[in-house]
Amino acid sequence: MDMRPPEAPYYLAGGNEVALFEQCHARQLAVMLKGPTGCGKTRFVEYMAWKLGRPLITIACHDDLSASDLIGRFLIGHEGTLWQDGPLTRAVRSGAICYLDEIVEARQDTVVVLHPLTDHRRILPIDKTGEVLAAAPGFQLVVSYNPGYQRMLKDMKPSTRQRFVALDFDFPPPERECDIVQREGGIERAQAHALVTLAQRLRTLQERGLAEVPSTRLLIAAARLIGSGIPVREACNSAIIAPLSDDGPLLGAMRDLLDATLI
Structure with missing residues (x-):
């Protein structure tokens, strides 16, 4: 079934980024988009999700983003305690592209939960339920950040950075x-x-x-x-x-x- 909207999001390629992203997706490689604010990184991800026919789940990162916000949590309702998947878990289960916007804004203890999804394992351990979730076909992790905002306490650790293929973006000519x-x-x-x-x-x-x-x-x-x-x-x-x-x-x-x- 084609999950794409009828019309492609408008995106004007500036180089070979479309072909590179397609190859990363085909080879199950995580992608990092680097570039200044407002230069087209988010639109590019929207376009690639459309082109690849994959659902897109976007997460805006911030200082208070916790691992539970990504993975999920138990909720108490009228029928008792129920587990609710977070957006990252939904993406892993459904084979969606999961896009974390401005990843350096998230805490390091939150970012490390991404590590098992960015190598050959492609798994998401859910400690609270004991489940080890294997990524469905089509799942891809994409993150973005603005190098101009890099600070000593607002940067990605080398152990995280080296798990991604980096695509550089800038303002168009x-x-x-x-x-x-x-x-x-x-x-x-x-x-x-x-x-x-x-x-x-x-x-x-x-x-x-x-x-x-x-x-x-x-x-x-x-x-x-x-x-x-x-x-x-x-x-x-x-x-x-x-x-x-x-x-x-x-x-x-x-x-x-x-x-x-x-x-």
Whole structure:
């Protein structure tokens, strides 16, 4: 049975990442996607799940994510105590692609439960029930993270990193980014070009202390506002510049670049 939605998620490949992912899936290899925020990692996973005809279970990682949140827990109900599978266990049972977004945000004691699924064993021990669950055919573990956020206490251990095949992502070249913004934002080519030009200029401010540069995702948000009738400057201020910083001088520099771009 084909589990794909009728229409493919829009994804414009930037290299050989589609073929690499397909080979990893066929050979039961776990995959790590590395790249800045908003550069298309999540959309890529959605597209590959569609292309491979596999269900996709996505988990947003955070500091409070526990092993029980992934694997499952006992719940007390009217009929007594019942076991409820967590999202990782559901993916293992059903042969889904399990995508852990921003894996470094999770605690290390949570991440280690993934280890038996990333080597030849492909098993998930469930200590609370005593079950050792073998991954169903089609199961694949995919994680993502933003190397720009790496810190001493927010990084993957080498013992974890080396269990994954790494695919590097970055913002698309200008012409391809224009294609994406025009298609996803529903605006004219000239407007998409102006947004991409602005992003290219704003990204140079990283050397001046801008922690996060504008992502393709932010450009699409601005494009959708423009397409709905919001004036271009207002859309850019609200969707691109304001989310990036609260620092007065940096905001002033970004607005100067906005004015220079829209002349």
